[in-house]
Amino acid sequence: MKILFGMDKIYDDWKNDNQDAYGKECFKFAEDWAELMEKEIDKDNDIKKVLKEKALETRMQATNYRLCTEYMFAVASNILVNCWEYGKYLDEFNKTM
Numbered sequence: 516m517k518i519l520f521g522m523d524k525i526y527d528d529w530k531n532d533n534q535d536a537y538g539k540e541c542f543k544f545a546e547d548w549a550e551l552m553e554k555e556i557d558k559d560n561d562i563k564k565v566l567k568e569k570a571l572e573t574r575m576q577a578t579n580y581r582l583c584t585e586y587m588f589a590v591a592s593n594i595l596v597n598c599w600e601y602g603k604y605l606d607e608f609n610k611t612m
Contacts, residue, residue, distance in 0.1 A: 545591035
């Protein structure tokens with residue numbers, strides 16, 4: 516997962532503060548989802564198009580058959596919006612859903 520420039524420490528602190536089972540799953544889901552989207556972005560390089568076409572598909576792949584509640588999705592989205600290199604684009608996409 517590509518962390519937004521200058522957010523490394525904030526991300527690491529946030530992740531370290533959430534080491535219970537649910538917190539770990541939220542961060543694991545966010546990281547897996549971001550990495551799947553990054554692969555698609557690397558192929559196409561049109562971030563908005565990739566999110567429009569692949570965000571939901573990659574979200575399902577990122578759950579990897581784990582229980583993923585709507586709250587976990589909201590937490591993972593928040594993590595990505597605030598700390599991921601492409602978070603501002605995900606935020607725009609989320610507002611259209």
